[in-house]
Amino acid sequence: MSTDTQPRKPWKLRLRDGFLSAGVWLVARLLRLQSPQFSAWVGSFWARAIGPFTPIHKAALKNLALAYPEKTEAERREIARGMWDNLGRMAGEFVHLDRIWQYNMWEPAKSRIETTGVSNFVAMRIDGKPALVFTAHLANWELPAIAAAAQGLDSAVLFRAPDNTFFADLLFGARSQVMGNLVAASHVAVFELAAVLDQGKHLGILVDQARKGGPIAQFFGQPCTTNPTIARLARLYECPVHGVRVIRLPEGRFRIHCTPALNLPRDAKGKIDVDGSMQMITSVVEDWVREHPEQWTWFYRRWRI
Structure with missing residues (x-):
């Protein structure tokens, strides 16, 4: 008898995770063929396009209002857009972790x-x-x-x-x-x-x-x-x-x-x-x-x- 006590996810969630995993794998393979800069730009483009329409964008704006009550709503939204730009770039750079380190202290x-x-x-x-x-x-x-x-x-x-x-x-x-x-x-x-x-x-x-x-x-x-x-x-x-x-x-x-x-x-x-x-x-x-x-x-x- 199995001793596994972890509840199994509903089939809809497992199906969603399967499609999501397959999509990420395909995108990662394609971005791997590009330069880190281009991959970062692609990630930034899609993050800035999709991110502001997600529930976590509302959470970000709520936190920004707590942190920066003196700023205008427009200023806080601009920071949030910059956040999505950074996150998208990081996602694009992730497939190049073994290439991104280019450091020469002499030049x-x-x-x-x-x-x-x-x-x-x-x-x-x-x-x-x-x-x-x-x-x-x-x-x-x-x-x-x-x-x-x-x-x-x-x-x-x-x-x-x-x-x-x-x-x-x-x-x-x-x-x-x-x-x-x-x-x-x-x-x-x-x-x-x-x-x-x-x-x-x-x-x-x-x-x-x-x-x-x-x-x-x-x-x-x-x-x-x-x-x-x-x-x-x-x-x-x-x-x-x-x-x-x-x-x-x-x-x-x-x-x-x-x-x-x-x-x-x-x-x-x-x-x-x-x-x-x-x-x-x-x-x-x-x-x-x-x-x-x-x-x-x-x-x-x-x-x-």
Whole structure:
């Protein structure tokens, strides 16, 4: 007798997922034949055409109204259109993850990537210590993990797999070719993350989504929950915490910036304060988003309490 307790999806949903998977596979194969810039343009075109008519566009506008009450509705809609442009470009670039990294520090004009804060990255690579690195859903957020692997940083990445097995396999297959170790988010992931740090590796975590029951922080002047995993690991291992951001530039180029290690707040016993650290990290992400709001994913339920 089967011990599988997972409910089976209704046939209509399975049929929908099957057609969707087949369509994505075909589009990905066709885009793979094109250049990353052309694929990004195709993704942008369709995202800008379809995105504003979806329910998640309304969620994005609602969040923008919370974050930017001082802006006009027209200004917020313009940011949302920029969001769809960025998401479409990222989708088009995804099929080229193994080609998108073009970096030459000696001849920047020939590079797709430009970097700032390189000394902070080099320090991480040569100090012999584990480190925690946070980033956010900005521009093409796959690039920090690709950069770490390409530049020889022994690293692992925490990721959340989609429910659709086709998409989960597609994402894992593409990422595993160009990134370090991949750790799927689960109830046992914390043990894998601890093992990564025990081995002296560097761990990358996206920190800009809500976490039920997590510490409350202020984000754009509104309370939101945060995922305290990175702060708890920093408290446990006393390892440095850096931020890495990506900025999308014209003509298919990107800028990657690595911050110095944050001076995280501590409690009366001298241990890293988890709640205070999550506020500091959230404030850093807010500054990033404010600089390029059109490059962030505004439809997440970020202010869910």
